[in-house]
Amino acid sequence: MMKWLRNTWHLYYDGFRNMTLGRTLWAIIFVKLFVIFVVLKLFFFRGYIKEHAHKGEEAEFIASKILDN
Amino acid sequence: MTMVDWARAQFALTAIYHWLFVPLTLGLAVVMGIMETFYYKSGKDFWKQTAQYWQRLFGINFAMGVATGLILEFEFGTNWSNYSYIVGDIFGAPLAIEGIVAFFMESTFVAVMFFGWKKVSKGFHLASTWLTGLGATISAWWILVANAWMQHPVGQAFNPDTMRNEMTSFLDVALSPVAVDKFIHTVLSAWVLGAVFVVGVSSWYLLKQRHIEFANKSLKVGAIFGLVSSMLIMLSGDHSAYTVAQTQPMKLAAMEGLYKGGHNQSLTIISGINPFNQPDYEEQDEPPFKIGVPYALSFLATHDFHGYVPGIRDLLDGYTKPDGTRVLSLEEKIARGQRAITTLQAYRQAKKEGASSEVLTELSGKIQADMPYFGYGYVKDRSQVVPYIPVCFYAFRVMVGGGCLFILLFVLVLFFLYKKDIMQARWLLWGALCCIPVAYIVSEAGWLVAEFGRQPWTIQDMLPTWVGVSQLGSQTVMITFLLFLVLFTTLLAVEINIMCKAIKKGPQL
Numbered sequence: 001m002m003k004w005l006r007n008t009w010h011l012y013y014d015g016f017r018n019m020t021l022g023r024t025l026w027a028i029i030f031v032k033l034f035v036i037f038v039v040l041k042l043f044f045f046r047g048y049i050k051e052h053a054h055k056g057e058e059a060e061f062i063a064s065k066i067l068d069n
Numbered sequence: 070m071t072m073v074d075w076a077r078a079q080f081a082l083t084a085i086y087h088w089l090f091v092p093l094t095l096g097l098a099v100v101m102g103i104m105e106t107f108y109y110k111s112g113k114d115f116w117k118q119t120a121q122y123w124q125r126l127f128g129i130n131f132a133m134g135v136a137t138g139l140i141l142e143f144e145f146g147t148n149w150s151n152y153s154y155i156v157g158d159i160f161g162a163p164l165a166i167e168g169i170v171a172f173f174m175e176s177t178f179v180a181v182m183f184f185g186w187k188k189v190s191k192g193f194h195l196a197s198t199w200l201t202g203l204g205a206t207i208s209a210w211w212i213l214v215a216n217a218w219m220q221h222p223v224g225q226a227f228n229p230d231t232m233r234n235e236m237t238s239f240l241d242v243a244l245s246p247v248a249v250d251k252f253i254h255t256v257l258s259a260w261v262l263g264a265v266f267v268v269g270v271s272s273w274y275l276l277k278q279r280h281i282e283f284a285n286k287s288l289k290v291g292a293i294f295g296l297v298s299s300m301l302i303m304l305s306g307d308h309s310a311y312t313v314a315q316t317q318p319m320k321l322a323a324m325e326g327l328y329k330g331g332h333n334q335s336l337t338i339i340s341g342i343n344p345f346n347q348p349d350y351e352e353q354d355e356p357p358f359k360i361g362v363p364y365a366l367s368f369l370a371t372h373d374f375h376g377y378v379p380g381i382r383d384l385l386d387g388y389t390k391p392d393g394t395r396v397l398s399l400e401e402k403i404a405r406g407q408r409a410i411t412t413l414q415a416y417r418q419a420k421k422e423g424a425s426s427e428v429l430t431e432l433s434g435k436i437q438a439d440m441p442y443f444g445y446g447y448v449k450d451r452s453q454v455v456p457y458i459p460v461c462f463y464a465f466r467v468m469v470g471g472g473c474l475f476i477l478l479f480v481l482v483l484f485f486l487y488k489k490d491i492m493q494a495r496w497l498l499w500g501a502l503c504c505i506p507v508a509y510i511v512s513e514a515g516w517l518v519a520e521f522g523r524q525p526w527t528i529q530d531m532l533p534t535w536v537g538v539s540q541l542g543s544q545t546v547m548i549t550f551l552l553f554l555v556l557f558t559t560l561l562a563v564e565i566n567i568m569c570k571a572i573k574k575g576p577q578l
């Protein structure tokens with residue numbers, strides 16, 4: 001078990017250390033995730049129902065939106 | 070443009086960009102698996118390096134595409150909140166499974182594939198490479214299940230208390246005929262695109278007279294894989310069209326520009342539909358200058374050369390199927406839809422007032438009976454339920470035409486590889502290179518058919534787009550639309566740049 005864990009650790013550790021093109025790709029992935037989860041999620045896509053309906057009253061909220069007009 | 074238009078445009082933009090990344094991942098996954106299998110069998114370093122080269126391009130594309138689909142989910146929650154709430158129970162399961170499977174399969178097997186060449190046995194490495202592709206393909210399955218459900222909502226019942234469509238049968242949702250067809254057709258389309266990419270890139274090396282052996286062998290693998298996938302996609306496309314005829318006949322009528330249907334229908338090869346305007350399907354009997362293959366549409370839609378195919382007007386006016394069942398007219402569907410809405414209102418009011426369970430059960434039964442037409446309750450006129458014909462019609466022809474072109478390409482490449490000298494056929498090599506962007510256009514055209522053809526429904530017959538959207542200002546959605554345009558275009562430019570550099574560098578043979 002310990003040996004397996006050590007091997008797995010080395011697989012990832014050495015792999016990440018020896019990356020060349022991979023470094024650029026990871027940098028892009030991190031920038032992308034930052035933009036998606038920090039910029040977009042927090043500032044632009046917070047979720048309409050979460051922002052507008054009271055907790056537990058979502059069904060009533062939706063009913064008011066789609067049935068009462 | 071209204072809020073609905075902006076929300077639709079934004080979803081289309083992000084879905085189209087997302088789909089620029091996905092198919093190459095699925096297609097190259099198979100190619101690199103094949104190359105590595107050759108290495109495993111032959112033990113030759115040549116195949117190892119060939120596999121590593123295609124894996125590198127796979128990695129670039131994978132890194133660029135990963136997480137771009139999340140944005141679609143954000144849009145559901147913000148721009149399409151009514152829709153998103155109503156389908157939450159159905160989508161929750163497939164999307165959660167997708168997330169977990171994708172995370173575990175991709176983070177383990179991708180790591181072994183890239184980092185494990187010297188660390189694990191040949192067999193284990195090969196298995197990881199194939200499992201990387203399998204993981205990505207399984208992910209696609211769940212997303213397509215969600216999409217298929219919107220086209221053909223099965224295995225669910227509407228709960229008037231929670232205001233949600235709730236899943237009644239996971240298997241019906243996961244294995245609905247639309248989901249199965251969609252999965253097979255979409256994965257095959259990705260394989261075709263991957264094959265065109267491999268053939269195109271290899272042709273470029275031959276044009277540049279570089280890495281000749283590598284390019285020749287890759288061409289062979291790419292062209293054989295592409296030819297098999299292209300033949301299979303024809304069969305699967307035929308079946309998709311049959312399923313569309315059964316489940317979304319209006320989509321088929323729009324794809325075909327079939328205004329007035331009947332028996333013995335011909336399949337339109339081309340006609341003079343104005344690409345920029347909705348044609349007058351109410352007055353014309355068929356599009357101008359129509360050239361068709363006799364009986365072929367009847368066969369495609371019913372698997373009978375004389376089968377009955379309803380046109381747009383039949384679908385609006387109602388008709389009787391050959392088996393005697395009557396399909397309601399639009400007016401009748403609207404009446405049922407309006408009844409579903411008022412009964413639902415009555416149910417919720419009765420519940421608030423503490424009505425007896427008998428009253429509630431009776432009202433609930435009435436809601437269920439009319440629920441399949443719920444969305445029609447919001448329709449005001451006939452034109453609202455007819456998809457935009459020019460896009461459906463031409464995109465369908467681009468897709469099918471592209472499929473035929475790729476078969477020709479793969480056949481020619483194999484012919485010149487085996488019977489002639491492909492190095493001399495520079496026109497073919499250039500043609501193969503030019504087919505790379507064409508494959509993307511063809512693949513996107515497929516989605517245009519599927520999604521424009523579904524309009525105006527977010528959930529077929531149950532929820533039109535204008536009811537599914539949130540009450541946001543169009544300004545807000547316009548801003549995020551422009552933001553996405555900039556972000557995705559940048560991402561695409563970066564991908565093309567890194568990809569081109571990696572291709573120019575070539576394999577490390």
Ligand code: HEM
Nearest residue numbers: 251254258261303306307309310468469472512515516519
């Ligand atoms: C004879 C050839 C083909 C036929 C008859 C055909 C038919 C169809 C039909 C009917 C749909 C709509 C399915 C739906 O809305 O549920 C569709 C969608 C699609 N097609 Fe094709 N197709 C063909 C070739 C191709 C080719 C060559 C590609 C790409 C390389 C392609 C890519 C797609 C994609 C990506 C979709 C959207 C996903 C889906 O709905 O399945 N198709 N096709």
